[in-house]
Amino acid sequence: MRALLLRDLRLALRSGGGAGLGLAFFLIVVMLIPFGIGPDTALLARVAPGVLWVAALLACLLSLDRLFQADAEDGSLDIIALSPLPLEGAVLIKALAHWMTTGLPLIVAAPVLGITLNLPSGGYGWLIASLAAGTPALSALGAFAASLTVGLRRGGLLLSLLVLPLYIPTLIFGARCASVAANGQDALPAFLILAGLSLGTLALAPFAAAAALRSQLR
Amino acid sequence: MSFWEFANPARFMRLSGRILPWLVALAVLSLGGGLIWGFFLTPDADQFGSTVKIIYIHVPSAFLAINIYFMMFVTSLIWLIRRHHVSALAAKAAAPIGAAMTLVALVTGALWGQPMWGTWWVWDPRLTSFLIMFVFYLGYLALWAAIEEPDKAADLTSILALVGSLFAVLSRYAVNFWNQGLHQGASLSMDAEENVSDVFWQPLVLSIIGFFALFLVLLLIGTRTEIRSRRLRAMLMQEAN
Secondary structure: OHHHHHHHHHHHHOOOOOHHHHHHHHHHHHHHHHHHHOOOHHHHHHHHHHHHHHHHHHHHHHOOOHHHHHHHHHOHHHHHHHOOOOHHHHHHHHHHHHHHHHHHHHHHHHHHHHHHOOOOOOHHHHHHHHHHHHHHHHHHHHHHHHHHHOOOOOHHHHHHHHHHHHOHHHHHHHHHHHHHHHOOOOOHHHHHHHHHHHHHHHHHHHHHHHHHHHHHHO | OOHHHHHOHHHHHHHHHHHHHHHHHHHHHHHHHHHHHHHHOOOOEOOOEHHHHHHHHHHHHHHHHHHHHHHHHHHHHHHHHHOOHHHHHHHHHHHHHHHHHHHHHHHHHHHHHHHHHOOOOOOOHHHHHHHHHHHHHHHHHHHHHHOOOHHHHHHHHHHHHHHHHHHHHHHHHHHHHHOOOOOOOOOOOOOOOOOOOHHHHHHHHHHHHHHHHHHHHHHHHHHHHHHHHHHHHHHHHHHHO
């Protein structure tokens, strides 16, 4: 398990892995918002939690199509499937590696970008907390959608169509948690629902993804 | 005789061929009857004027949109557990009908909402979850279209249908937290004290039956077409060898 995790992390971090791309994309999307809606700071402060969440969600998408694709092309996916590690475990590890290279940098960058959007000071702690609780679920659901589209031409496009609707509940509670906190209200209920949703997803998504991968390899 | 014998494609083709004309007749009669009764023979409602008549299309299509999704869930489960091809093909044939019904419900709702609510669209929980369901239908159809190998496509789309149903239900309740509703409650239910008044609900029930029969007709035709094209494919492959 550790070997697989380290291998995936190394592949992502070396040149051509594209780990920094998601972060750069996140920055650009957030930067585009003020151009789109105007530089009014009060308005920006109001939309900041939602914008940061939507941008994080889109940035997560970028590297998903490579999650199993590269392994399927060079045959290492077959080896992983034959190894004593259950396929569910392998999926979870790969989702974890994806989260560490995509989700984690986003969590670190989000407060900084929050400053540029004039996010009210109460929102920062809960923004970080909600992203930390929600982004693992995004990676796990992404692994599921990636397992459905392995080996398809134009799989990346189809993948975004499949995965974005699945992100809706996470997005609703994540953004709500951050925006409620930014308004100075109690964000704990939204956070707890988000955390429950995220844990449930983490527990179940690997099984669905492994079932899809088995059908792909048959 | 067990229920599963209908999973035999040859048997399914025989039986469905025999009941199809009757279903067509039922669909024409009840749909035509319900709509004509509803459109021309009922009075206008007090507050709504004649816009109320869109209910005879809106409610049945919304009803079917949800139930077709549920039917796809069940048939996908049957395919994954018992691997009956008819089941997977029925799910495939149902999806475009369901997507069309969802679209009809959304469009008729918008047409009604414009004069009544003063807006074509609001981000109300019911409307939003229907839009989400429409996107789920599109993703499901796109996945079927993208995979060439039939059995693999059936497997993957079935898994997607299961996960998708779970998340469609989750989204349905999640959007409740996110906005308050403008849409009224259910028009028909068994346990409600107050339903829409009798003059309206009798033709409504008839047109729901009509829509349902129409769905069954389209479903059987679609499934029969899928089975035939599957046979054709097998014959072509045999000839090529």
